Amino acid sequence: MGFVAGFLKVLSGLLSAAFAIAGIGLAIYGSVSTYLIFISNSDMVIKDYGTIVPSAMTVILGLVLLIFVIMGCTGVCRESTCCMETYASFLILLAMAHFALGGYCIVVYKNTEQRALRHQIENDLRMKLENAGLDEIQDWMSCCGILQPAEEYRFVDATKLNGYELPPSCCESRVPCSIDSPDRYSEGCLTSVFDFTVGTNIIIGYISLGIAATELLGAIFAICLSCCVWRHQSVAVWR
Template identity: 25%
Template sequence: MGCGMGVIKYLLFIFNFIFVLCGLAILIVGVLVHLGDKNYSNIHVEDITGDLTFPAITLIVIGSIIFLIAFFGCCGAIRESHCMIVTFACLLLTILIIQVAVAIYAFVVLKNADDINFKEEYTKNVFNKYRDSDQESKNFVNFVQKELECCGVDDYRDFANILHIGIPGSCCGKEVSTECDQSHVYKKGCAVALENLFRTACAGLGGVALGIAAIELIGIIFALCLANSIKNAERRGYSV
C-alpha cells in the first residue's frame, strides 16, 4: 500500500471517530424533538404545528445504527479488510440516502408552514379550552407562555377579550395561580412564538441531516479509495 493510501487508512479511522460523534448528535436532536412532541401528544399539538414524529424517530434510529457502522469502518480500516470496508461504504451510503430523504421531508414541512394558520389553530384547539375543565390544555398554555416568554394568542389582552379572565402568572414568569400586572407581562403573542419554534425545529432537523450527510459522503469516498487500494494489492499477490 502506498503512502497516500496509508494516509487514507488512518484518515478513515479518524473519520469513524468523528462519525460516532455525528451519530450522537443525530440521536440527541431526534430524541429532543420527539420528547417535545410526545409530551403534549394528548392535546393534539400536531393540529397546530404538524407532525414531526416521522423525522424525529428516523433520526433516532439512524443515530443508533451509526455506532454499529462506525465500528465496522474502524475494524475494516485497521485490519485492511476489503470486505468490511466495502460493507461499511454500502451501509453508509444507505444511511446517507435516508438522511437526505429526512432532510427533504423536514424542509417540505417547513415550506408548508406557510399554509398553517397558527393563530387560528392555537386559538381553536388550545387557548379557548383554557377556561374549561381541560387541564391538559391549560397546562400546555402555561408551559408555552413560560418557556417561550409569550402571552395569549396575539398578546395579553386575549385573556380579557376572549376568555374574560385575569392574566395568569405564566405570562410574566410567576406562579400560575397568581395574576400578572399588565406592565410586567410578556409582549409577544404565543401564536407567533409557536410558529417560530416550529420553523426552527424543522430547519434544525433538515440542517443536521444534510450537514452530517456531507461528512458521510467524504467517508464513503475515503472507504472506496482504500478498498480499491487493498483489492489492487491483493491482485498483485502481496500482503498489505
C-alpha cells in the first residue's frame, strides 16, 4: 500500500476514534439535557414547542454514530472496501440528519422571538409553586421562586414558612434559610429554566453542525481509502 493510502488509513482511524468519543459524549450530554428539560418543562411546553426533541435526537444520533464507528474501524483495520463504503454511506446520512437538526435548532431557538415560550414556562412554574412542586427544579437549576423569590414565598407559604424561611431547595446549604439570607439563590427559576432550555438547544444546534461537517470529511476519507485499497487489490490480482 502506498504512502497516500497509508496516510488515509491513519486519518480514517483517527476520525473513527474521534467519532467514537463524540458518540459517547453526545449520548451523555443529550441524556442529561433531556432529563433536565423533562423535569423543568411541563408536558404542554414539551408538546407544543418540542423543547425536548433536540436533546432526544442528540442521544439517538450519538448512539447510531457509535454503532457505525465499529463498522468503520473494522473496514479500516481489515481494509474491507465493503465495510468502508457502507460506513461512508451511513456517515453521509448521519451528516444530513445532523445538518437538519442543527439548522432547526438555530432557526427556531436563536433567530426567532421566544415570548410565547417564556410566558408558558412562567405559567407552569407558578402552578408548581402553588402546589409545592418547585423543589426539584430549584435543586437542579440553583434557583428560587419564579421572579422574586422572597415576595413569592412570603405570599404562597406564609403560614408554612412563617413568612421568613425558604425551603432547603432555595438555599446553597440545603437547609431552610431566611428570605434575606445571602445563602439563598438570588435568581428566579423562570430565567434559569428559560435560559437553560433555549441555550441548550442552541448549543446542540452548533454541535450538530460541527459534527455534520466532520462526518462528511470522514465519509470522503473513507471513500478515498476504499478506492486506494480497491486499486491496490486489483493490481495485486493482475500481477
